[in-house]
Amino acid sequence: MNKKAKRGIAIKYPFTLPEFPDSKFEYERGAWNYQLYKDEVILTPSKKEKGRPYILNSDNGEEIKIFLKPQLLGYDPVPIVEVNGNVTLIAEKLPWYKYAIAFIPILLLTGGLIGGFIGGVAILFNSKIIRDGSSPLVQYIKMIFVSGLAFVLTFLAILAFQGALNSID
Numbered sequence: 001m002n003k004k005a006k007r008g009i010a011i012k013y014p015f016t017l018p019e020f021p022d023s024k025f026e027y028e029r030g031a032w033n034y035q036l037y038k039d040e041v042i043l044t045p046s047k048k049e050k051g052r053p054y055i056l057n058s059d060n061g062e063e064i065k066i067f068l069k070p071q072l073l074g075y076d077p078v079p080i081v082e083v084n085g086n087v088t089l090i091a092e093k094l095p096w097y098k099y100a101i102a103f104i105p106i107l108l109l110t111g112g113l114i115g116g117f118i119g120g121v122a123i124l125f126n127s128k129i130i131r132d133g134s135s136p137l138v139q140y141i142k143m144i145f146v147s148g149l150a151f152v153l154t155f156l157a158i159l160a161f162q163g164a165l166n167s168i169d
Helices: 096-102 104-129 136-168
Strands: 011-017 020-029 034-038 041-043 054-057 063-071 076-083 086-089
Touching: 011 076, 011 086, 020 076, 076 104, 096 104, 096 136, 104 136
Parallel strands: none
Antiparallel strands: 011 020, 020 034, 034 041, 054 063, 063 076, 076 086
């Protein structure tokens, strides 16, 4: 365990684990990073163990490994927690249609490397939006805006690339 938790702007997901009934855990997701807390103290993952678990001692002295496992191939910014083979959800599973809207930019793969890159970035932004805590309507509006912007940027980037190629001739 490390220092006392220092909080910034992030989404926090409180949860409990049966192995630590008197403790409060919290998963905090920022824009580009995350932290795991136990009773307001930042936990540090093991760098030597496979899977980088968080290793804690229970009240009876037993060593317990806590694993954070990605959901949806890592596109859901909130992982699941696995302790001794038991899975704990930090946040509720999202309905399929939220993922479908978030993944609309995958259609940009038809734009080649440029479309694939811009579409991939848009999908990452959308995956953060679906867990940002705002109302569903606001989330849908944000995701549609990000997807639309990705399509426009891809179109403009391809036009600029074609213009640059034509000027070489």
